[in-house]
Amino acid sequence: MPSRPEALALVHEWTQSESLRKHMLSVETAMRAYAQRLGADEESWGIAGLIHDFDYERYPNAAMAADAEHPAEGVRHLRSLGWPEEICDAVLGHAHYTGVARESDMAKALFAVDELTGLITACALVKPSRAVADVDVSGVRKKMKDKAFARGVNRDDIVQGAEALGVPLDEHIGVVLTAMQANAEALGLGAPAPSTALSSDA
Numbered sequence: 001m002p003s004r005p006e007a008l009a010l011v012h013e014w015t016q017s018e019s020l021r022k023h024m025l026s027v028e029t030a031m032r033a034y035a036q037r038l039g040a041d042e043e044s045w046g047i048a049g050l051i052h053d054f055d056y057e058r059y060p061n062a063a064m065a066a067d068a069e070h071p072a073e074g075v076r077h078l079r080s081l082g083w084p085e086e087i088c089d090a091v092l093g094h095a096h097y098t099g100v101a102r103e104s105d106m107a108k109a110l111f112a113v114d115e116l117t118g119l120i121t122a123c124a125l126v127k128p129s130r131a132v133a134d135v136d137v138s139g140v141r142k143k144m145k146d147k148a149f150a151r152g153v154n155r156d157d158i159v160q161g162a163e164a165l166g167v168p169l170d171e172h173i174g175v176v177l178t179a180m181q182a183n184a185e186a187l188g189l190g191a192p193a194p195s196t197a198l199s200s201d202a
Helices: 004-014 018-038 042-051 072-080 085-093 105-125 137-145 155-165 169-182
Strands: none
Touching: 004 018, 004 042, 018 042, 018 105, 018 169, 042 085, 042 105, 072 085, 085 105, 105 137, 105 155, 105 169, 137 169, 155 169
16 A cells, blocks of 8 residues: 555646645545545545546546546556555546446545535635635535536536435535535645644645
């Protein structure tokens, strides 16, 4: 199992965009919360979330085609480094167009939280405080219905992801929102985080 510092070093090496790095950290945060909830290995789930988009900047998938380079190119690199297949399969499975089935709980969770973290971040950034602490579940649900808001967020993926996990949508939003609020400072979304917050520094 690769260590978090090793995963974070790859993120920093391959990704220059601070917003994309923060997205990956948000997904890591949500994955760790779900690992705790489901009694899974928090470290491996967190690393899967942290690394899931590390190749996106180098290999964007604008065509959204089956042969798109992201995330397949990144996974090829991870496999060359000997990364666990469970993580590789979860990373491949977070994109519909790869055709890779989401069979493990890790893969289902990664798909479920990916788009939702983006929506929650957008909800926070339109607040006067720009703080995720000021976001609540009902507000996220309201923004989900507004198709003009955060157009890049796939609402169907959020709904389908919650269903695949067997978690009611409001509860799913609450799990991810609470996790992001606890790690707000590292995510660039407001008030200082608790001492247990994840660092975004290499």
